[in-house]
Amino acid sequence: MRSLELLRQGEHVMTVCNSCRYCEQYCPVFPAMEERLTFGKADMAYLANLCHNCGECLYACQYAPPHEFGINVPKTLAEIRLQTYEDYCWPRFLGAAFRRQGLLTALSLVVSLTAIMLLARGEGTPPDFFSVVPYEVMVTLFGGVFLFVIVAMAIGVGRFRREIGIEPGGVTKALRDVLTLRHLHGSGVDCSSGEEQRSPWRRWFHHCTFYGFMLCFASTTAAAIYHHVFGLIAPYGYTSVPVVLGTIGGVGLVIGPIGLFGLRRQRDPALGGRAQDGLDESFIALLLVTSLTGLALLVLRNGALMSVLLIVHLASVLALFLTLPYGKFVHGFYRTAALLKFSSPKA
Numbered sequence: 550m551r552s553l554e555l556l557r558q559g560e561h562v563m564t565v566c567n568s569c570r571y572c573e574q575y576c577p578v579f580p581a582m583e584e585r586l587t588f589g590k591a592d593m594a595y596l597a598n599l600c601h602n603c604g605e606c607l608y609a610c611q612y613a614p615p616h617e618f619g620i621n622v623p624k625t626l627a628e629i630r631l632q633t634y635e636d637y638c639w640p641r642f643l644g645a646a647f648r649r650q651g652l653l654t655a656l657s658l659v660v661s662l663t664a665i666m667l668l669a670r671g672e673g674t675p676p677d678f679f680s681v682v683p684y685e686v687m688v689t690l691f692g693g694v695f696l697f698v699i700v701a702m703a704i705g706v707g708r709f710r711r712e713i714g715i716e717p718g719g720v721t722k723a724l725r726d727v728l729t730l731r732h733l734h735g736s737g738v739d740c741s742s743g744e745e746q747r748s749p750w751r752r753w754f755h756h757c758t759f760y761g762f763m764l765c766f767a768s769t770t771a772a773a774i775y776h777h778v779f780g781l782i783a784p785y786g787y788t789s790v791p792v793v794l795g796t797i798g799g800v801g802l803v804i805g806p807i808g809l810f811g812l813r814r815q816r817d818p819a820l821g822g823r824a825q826d827g828l829d830e831s832f833i834a835l836l837l838v839t840s841l842t843g844l845a846l847l848v849l850r851n852g853a854l855m856s857v858l859l860i861v862h863l864a865s866v867l868a869l870f871l872t873l874p875y876g877k878f879v880h881g882f883y884r885t886a887a888l889l890k891f892s893s894p895k896a
């Protein structure tokens with residue numbers, strides 16, 4: 550369904566909800582909706598990114614399909630959310646990539662990058678990582694890609710932020726909502742995965758994924774400080790800061806994605822996940838391949854497999870980084886921006 554038709558459907562759903570208001574206690578979407586009489590593009594972009602797809606309002610709705618009104622808030626907002634990623638991303642023509650992702654494309658990207666890097670690798674004497682890929686090459690390659698990713702995402706999220714307009718204030722409350730994923734479970738009960746099915750697992754697996762990723766990121770930053778500030782060359786000891794952070798983060802980043810992947814498969818398709826299957830599953834797969842290959846590298850860094858494992862790990866990281874601005878990763882920034890707007894006292 551294309552942009553205009555989607556927007557009309559969003560307008561229809563929000564207009565019915567605005568007259569009904571049965572779900573007003575469930576989550577921020579409904580109070581934010583009640584402040585509006587019309588639902589234009591900017592309003593729908595904001596509301597769609599406030600929704601956490603918990604499912605609560607679908608199961609409560611007396612106008613849900615097969616009722617002729619056909620009200621399905623989570624599905625409609627999930628589709629509009631995906632459209633916002635496409636509309637605001639930079640450069641715009643790469644927006645089409647959001648709908649082309651899938652398990653197969655993600656894994657093919659890793660395999661292709663691995664093949665290219667295997668051809669270009671050095672002799673590789675364990676445990677010397679830089680005999681496989683020289684340090685300057687690693688820094689230039691990952692530094693360059695990382696810089697592009699930061700610029701692309703900053704422009705995309707900046708466009709979205711300007712569209713919805715965020716007033717200052719309310720940062721602490723918004724951050725608390727982000728870090729606890731409070732709205733992933735409507736009205737105080739645990740997240741729903743189907744009618745009358747409640748469990749805390751989606752939230753916990755997301756926490757493992759989110760905090761695992763943050764720790765891996767902190768580990769890479771600590772390794773860069775070890776290298777540049779202290780002049781210490783990798784590999785680092787098993788009790789060093791980069792390895793401890795990376796190991797804890799890596800374990801979280803194995804448990805979280807596996808759990809989320811399993812839950813997705815059992816989730817009620819009526820909640821609208823199907824349209825985003827490719828987007829979610831390719832991201833989950835790239836996170837998992839990155840953490841698994843990182844941990845395998847840590848365990849086997851003194852053996853003959855070091856060189857191949859390092860290449861596969863670096864290829865996975867590269868595939869993950871390259872797809873960040875055009876994949877599921879952007880949801881974190883869009884949702885944080887929407888929650889900041891919601892929490893602002895003047896909103």
Ligand code: HEM
Nearest residue numbers: 691765784785791792795796799840843844846847850866
């Ligand atoms: C600039 C990008 C990156 C480079 C150059 C890089 C390189 C490395 C290297 C050389 C190791 C082996 C460390 C050792 O055996 O002591 C490693 C381990 C690991 N990497 Fe990466 N990595 C990068 C990004 C990432 C990212 C983004 C993730 C996760 C999302 C990740 C997850 C891991 C994990 C879990 C380990 C094993 C634990 C550890 O050794 O700390 N890496 N990485």
Ligand code: HEM
Nearest residue numbers: 601602727733758759762809813829833880881882884885
């Ligand atoms: C920064 C704040 C973040 C917020 C507020 C947030 C919130 C959410 C919410 C509400 C969902 C469920 C709805 C949906 O699928 O869109 C979700 C899904 C997901 N998030 Fe996040 N997220 C954040 C950051 C991250 C980060 C940094 C990662 C990983 C590095 C991540 C990984 C995922 C994955 C893999 C899914 C799909 C899970 C599923 O299939 O249900 N999120 N996130």
Ligand code: SF4
Nearest residue numbers: 566569570571572610
């Ligand atoms: S989702 Fe249904 S029950 Fe809830 S406010 Fe909208 S119309 Fe009413």
Ligand code: SF4
Nearest residue numbers: 576600601603604606
């Ligand atoms: S699915 Fe959950 S978060 Fe989304 S609008 Fe309904 S109650 Fe709110």
